[in-house]
Amino acid sequence: MSKNNFESYCKHILMPYQDRIYSMCITNLLIFYLSSPLHTPSQYPQLQILILKNTESNRISNFLPHLSSLPKLSSLILMPIDCFYNVNTLYHTSFRLHILKYLKVSLNESYTDEPLSIAKNHYSLIEHFVVDSKWSIDPLKVSLSYLTQLRRLSYKELLNSYFIETCSEHLILSNLAHLSFQDENI
Known part of the structure; x- marks a missing residue:
């Protein structure tokens, strides 16, 4: 899409109807940041579904x-x-979104310096959590807290972990009704 077409789209479609938009798929957050009608998410009070796709991870984090x-x-x-x-940072921020019920994350290989701390005073209202990438049991246990x-x-795939037996005995989720692991090893 050319810049002129995009600006016209913003001016004639997004701006007049931003209070009626309930679903949005953004494939490039750079465009989102550069276009003034888009850069403030609070301008979309009816937005219920947001998809951030093919976007740089640092832009998503910010x-x-x-x-x-x-x-x-x-x-x-x-x-x-x-x-x-x-x-x-991704999980901590996502888990703190107060009304979020569904979270799907499709990550490439990831790296972290320190493990996510187990929740003590903060709990998420997320009811459906999908991880469409490889993950080990250790961060899974912390996320479930x-x-x-x-x-x-x-x-998608649960990576082998030395602690799988000791961790699994502490996972108590009273509301869990559906569990799916797309893994050959389980």
Whole structure:
């Protein structure tokens, strides 16, 4: 899409109807930041579903804290184009979105300096959590400590872990009704 076409789209479609938009798929956050009608998420008070696809992980990390200004955001899908170098920031910020019910994350290989801390005073309202990437049991256990309302959990591949037996005995999710691991080793 050319710049002129995009500006026309923003002026004639997005701006007049931004209070009626309930679903948005953004494939490049750079455009989102550069276009004035888009750069403030709070201008979309009806937004319920947000998909950030093929976007650089640092842009997603910088953008996530602004999502708390969306009062109706219930579904978030994150599919970065590159690797997250601190995946803890992603999860910590996502778990703190107060009305979020569905979270799907499709990560490439990720790296983190420190593990996410186990939740003590903060719990997420997320009911459906999908991880469409490889993950080990250790970060899974910590993530589940935030997700006390979880009803559906889906994982693409659970990596082998030395602690799998000791960790699994401590996972108690009273609301969990559906569990899916797309893994040959389980």
